[in-house]
Amino acid sequence: xxxxxxxxxxxxxxxxxxxxxxxxxxxxxxxxxxxxxxxxxxxxxxxxxxxxxxxxxxxxxxxxxxxxxxxxxxxxxxxxxxxxxxxxxxxxxxxxxxxxxxxxxxxxxxxxxxxx
Amino acid sequence: xxxxxxxxxxxxxxxxxxxxxxxxxxxxxxxxxxxxxxxxxxxxxxxxxxxxxxxxxxxxxxxxxxxxxxxxxxxxxxxxxxxxxxxxxxxxxxxxxxxxxxxxxxxxxxx
Numbered sequence: 001x002x003x004x005x006x007x008x009x010x011x012x013x014x015x016x017x018x019x020x021x022x023x024x025x026x027x028x029x030x031x032x033x034x035x036x037x038x039x040x041x042x043x044x045x046x047x048x049x050x051x052x053x054x055x056x057x058x059x060x061x062x063x064x065x066x067x068x069x070x071x072x073x074x075x076x077x078x079x080x081x082x083x084x085x086x087x088x089x090x091x092x093x094x095x096x097x098x099x100x101x102x103x104x105x106x107x108x109x110x111x112x113x114x115x116x
Numbered sequence: 117x118x119x120x121x122x123x124x125x126x127x128x129x130x131x132x133x134x135x136x137x138x139x140x141x142x143x144x145x146x147x148x149x150x151x152x153x154x155x156x157x158x159x160x161x162x163x164x165x166x167x168x169x170x171x172x173x174x175x176x177x178x179x180x181x182x183x184x185x186x187x188x189x190x191x192x193x194x195x196x197x198x199x200x201x202x203x204x205x206x207x208x209x210x211x212x213x214x215x216x217x218x219x220x221x222x223x224x225x226x227x
Binding site: 033044100 | 151158159166210214216218219
């Protein structure tokens, strides 16, 4: 069965602190994709990153970095030097490549509060 | 290039009524997926349409139905509305698998 677990429901940190959002996934497919999305209060889903299962290289984009570890089925997201504008709900998600459709399975999200 | 658009933005309906939500896909995208996001939850897959045919369906009852038109725009219809249908409904379009572009959503409130 495919599943995404974000154990942290809510996190609060003071501005400029680093924060890591955890994500653990389950899938039987050997080919799959992992995603992170940001959802600000406006509700729109903002795409942050997509990773396929064959690419375990960590990625850095500005203050954002992602750590993909197949051995532990984890795809964690770190924000360095957090800013108030980073406050949002963040979703980790999974899509298997073997099915007829490419539905995305989302975790329940982590609500991140960056305090000034 | 216009992104994915959805209408209306907000909607209030009464229990038992029917509702139609609309989605215009990004230019050239032939696949549309619909998701329901209840308050405090992640989006859940309702169904997907590819070239006017249903291509996959999540765990939603038959009163959730859809349609895709020749221009690849799509509708989501929900009959016999229930209070639990109150949610943000997100539409996503794609041309390439696993590259879905989401619209801003329609917030439905059922009273």
